[in-house]
Amino acid sequence: MQYLCGTCNIAYIISPLRYKCDCGSPLTLNKDTSYSYQWDDSTPSLWRYRDALPIPADADIVTLGEGITPIVPLYPIENPKHFVKLDYLCPTGSYKDRGASVLLTHLKAMGVDAVVEDSSGNAGAAIAAYSARAGIHCTIYCPDSTSEGKLKQISAYGASLKLVQGNRAATTEAVQLAADNTCYASHNWNPFFLEGTKTLAFEITEQFGDSLPQHIICPVGFGSIYLGLYLGFSELYDAGVIDRVPRLLGVQPATCCPIYNAYRDKTATISRMPQTAQTFAEGITAELPVRSEMLLDAIRFSDGAFATVDNADILAGTRTLAEQGIYVEPTSAVVINGYEKFRHDGVIQDDDVTVSILTGSGLKSNLVGRVEARNPTRVD
Ligand SMILES: [Zn+2]
Structure with missing residues (x-):
């Protein structure tokens, strides 16, 4: 296994101080993907997919039981079309x-x-x-x-x-x-970080069985979920485990949305977009994502789409989720209004099933705490 630069096709030995190519481009893993796709379902964490992770067999696993997070339907629960995956229920809250x-x-x-x-x-x-x-x-x-x-x-x-x-x-x-x-x-x-986030694709495939959702929505800044989903689903597809790939739908804040701009304008590259104002979605403000070319590959591969939301949309999203018992940070809540925009644009059709990834807990967010405590009643 080696590091590989997709720009100049140079391979490097994997070493702790090497994090990019000498040309400045990000590196990918040149690895063997001919694993068995047999999961150890007695392991209640993402390490049930260890066979698909590029980690030596004798390595000590550093784990806190991450992964295998719930998927729950949003209203109407009787005939749900929109599910959320509560991935903020990982050990550190994201x-x-x-x-x-x-x-x-x-x-x-x-x-x-x-x-x-x-x-x-x-x-x-x-x-x-x-x-x-x-x-x-x-x-x-x-x-x-x-x-x-x-x-x-x-x-x-x-x-x-x-x-x-x-x-x-x-x-x-x-x-x-x-x-x-x-x-x-x-x-x-x-x-190696994306090797971890790719397990989201394995989990969704395992949790939905033969009826994969048509769409997966996630917040996108640098794209570590979006790209992890791309990596995971493309490995599953190439191995013949699945016969189609969900469309990957990304949501960005309108004040910093370089990937959305490239998607909207159908450009061949992603251009830097200086952040124009503060956004409540503090977790997804990447003016120029590191892995721009891979993001465009992921959009093409999955017939993906992008949308943007503003601060009012984000606040409304946190309330919509909280009213259904789900307390997330504003960055996660972008998926709610994003879903409505994809419905409006015709990307998501009436009978389509969609899963949105809820990425971060509301418990460590300043904003949500202030909003939810807005009208306390004092009892003397
Ligand atoms: Zn290079």
Whole structure:
């Protein structure tokens, strides 16, 4: 197994300090995918798919029981067409645990003893938690606007926290300086992270059996779910396990939506879109996704589509879900109005079944707490 650059076709030995090609492009894994697709369904975590993960057989698994999250219908429950997968029920409160578990297992097997990572919050919490579990020292760089709940969580796991003034892009610049001499456990650059998020495709296939949904909706910033779904479903399709692939539908905030722009304008590349204003969807503000070409491949492969939402849409989405007993962060709630837009645009037809991925818990979000406590009644 090697790293491979899709731009210049150069292969590299997999090593802890290598996180991109010398040409600046992201790396993928050149790996054997001729595994058996026989799952160990006695294992109640994503490690039931270990056979499909590029991890040495003798590696110590770094796990907290992540994955195998519920799928529940939204109203009307009698004839549901829209289901949500509660992936925020992973151990640190977000789907990022999938990628962190596989990535930290890989890094521990390589003998890594310290990592750096940059995050708008959830990925930082996941990398910090799984580093703690692996006994690896961890430093997380965050924008100074990150929700306080997420910052407290990262610190609680014992990680060193570096707050960076400015937007998400400024944080990435800061961590890349540190990555010159410390392993960069990046959820965007390191391809082992996507090996973890690809298990979402395996799980949805297992949970729906022979009747795969027509559509899967997810929030998209750098695209670690969207690309994980692409990777997982394409491996299942190539192996003949499934005979069609769900359409992958992405939702972005209107104030930072470079992938949506490329989809709308049918351009051959994704262009940087400077973030024009703050959005409640703090987890998906990527001005230029790292894996742009792979995202366009994923849209073509799955006949995918994109939509955008604004802050009013996001707030309405958090309320719609909370009214049905589901408490998520604003970034997750983009899927609710996204679903309505895909219905309106004719992407989703009347009888189609859709699964939306709910990515992050509301418990660590500043905004949702303020909104939901808006009219308390005092009892003396
Ligand atoms: Zn290259």
